[in-house]
Amino acid sequence: MPDRITSWHPAPSRPRFAPPAGAVDAHCHVFGPMAAFPFSAKAKYLPDDAGPEMLFALRDHLGFARNVIVQASCHGTDNAATLNAIAKSGGKARGVAVVDPAISDAELAALHDGGIRGVRFNFLKRLVDAAPRDKFLEVASRLPSSWHVVIYFEADILDEMREFIAALPVPVVVDHMGRPDVRQGPDGDDMRAFRSLLDSREDIWFKATCPDRLDARLEGGMGDPWDNFAAAVAPLVADYPDRALWGTDWPHPNMQDEIPDEGHIVDMIPRIAPTPELQHKLLVTNPMRLYWPEEV
Template sequence: MTDALRRRETTLGNPGPHPNPRRPSLRLPPGATDAHCHVFGPAEVFPYAPGRTFTPVDAPREEVTARQRFLGLERAVVVQSAGHGADHRALLDALRADPANRRGVALLGPELGRTEVQTLHAAGVCGARLHFLPHLGANPEPDHTRMVVDTVVELGWHAEIHVQGTGIVDHAELIAAIPTPVVIDHMARIDLREGLHGPAVGSLLRLLDQGNVWVKISGVDRLSRTGPPYDDAVALGALLVERFPERVVWGTDYPHVNIAGPAPDDGLLVDLIERMAPSETHRERLLVTNPAELFGF
């Protein structure tokens, strides 16, 4: 990839995180967990995947941790990004720097052998992610999906599913058949032009009714059709917390790659938690109890 193309990709959809977020007014409970963040690079130490579909701005673990501390978050789940592909060195570095307060989610490429998977497990990886988004590459082949699910079941991990639009409907049968805990990223990135009574929301609710499916109340800026303060997406988050308080978690999605427009204010995202989880009891579950159960803190 040429430097010119890298600069163009960084400008279009990867602007870097908000440079000066406000300090949240909402005080988070002790043990509050960022259930979805990424580490990127630094590229000179941890190069990006040669076949990647985007190039992020560097967000090394020290920067990610500093932003989380500023927001009042103590624990974090670091999700491997397609920007690094199946090269987990940056993820492993982040987990080993704070093993008590960090867990990880891997991308299990076909080239990863048994030894590499065991290394990830020993370092604190507790889940594997499957992408069904065209901008991140082709959907996984059925054989690869089966391999990932088999590995997740064997190791006692969760399966993390990343879909958008009608994806939660299109892949509902696959999700329903996974016999281990399943986590739906970013409220399934549902198209909110359908409102809260469309088929995608219905499909998500039916899956959550199964009892082994969880959902991340994150990415309100990605779902919203109205912009800050993201009222339409916050309404969906509030519905999910009210209906399934025992199987919701929340994350910053820091540093917000592959977005349209500037990155959201992370302080605002924290303050919106209060609108989605208005009681202290709900916030304790969302930020502390549920992630401790799901990720093994």
């Protein structure tokens, strides 16, 4: 068995930025605990336990009100750990599942009852063995009303993803903006290509997330405080303010080097959304429309 990975900061700082009332961390995960919710035999990494109690304590520490818990790839298509966390949240969490393409309509309905509001399709070859696009489209055609699809891919396959994305019959959320090379700046090839994708459909949303991944010093970026990320992403949020989401990505799956301080990640928010109006859209209005539409 591989060594287990601790990928989160042991004592995150309290951010200088105070999120607005009702702010949502719209991209985070839970790991296990393994004794109750074993990891998938196909998992590409084996994390230490990071259960709902830890997540909700961090939520309160950082000044947020709600979470959107995204099923981590280490749990495969068994969403029990995510559902457990949602159930323990007291209504303050919703979720995004990863499902087997053969899932039944009854199973999808049960996920909805458990607080799931979308499914995630992962196209990162280092995390999944295969991505059956035709089967993904069939699942997308059967999703409960008001659900959406979350897709995770890297910038170098954006062009080959366009036909698949265009065929999705529900709104689309792109994880981490499709991982552009933020070193190219706001007008670089990757960001221009991503803008063209956003312009192709009015119901494509994006997560302005993961400065620690996209601007990592080990990959030639700036590292904390992630100046490349701020410069590249702020214009995107400004130009598409009604389709931007934000999240911590805690507990930062499979990160072993340059583990970020979550307080510093929160302090990125005013750098990419500098006005109170933009901050409210990014953290409250937009995630509430997607995940708690009955309260909007």
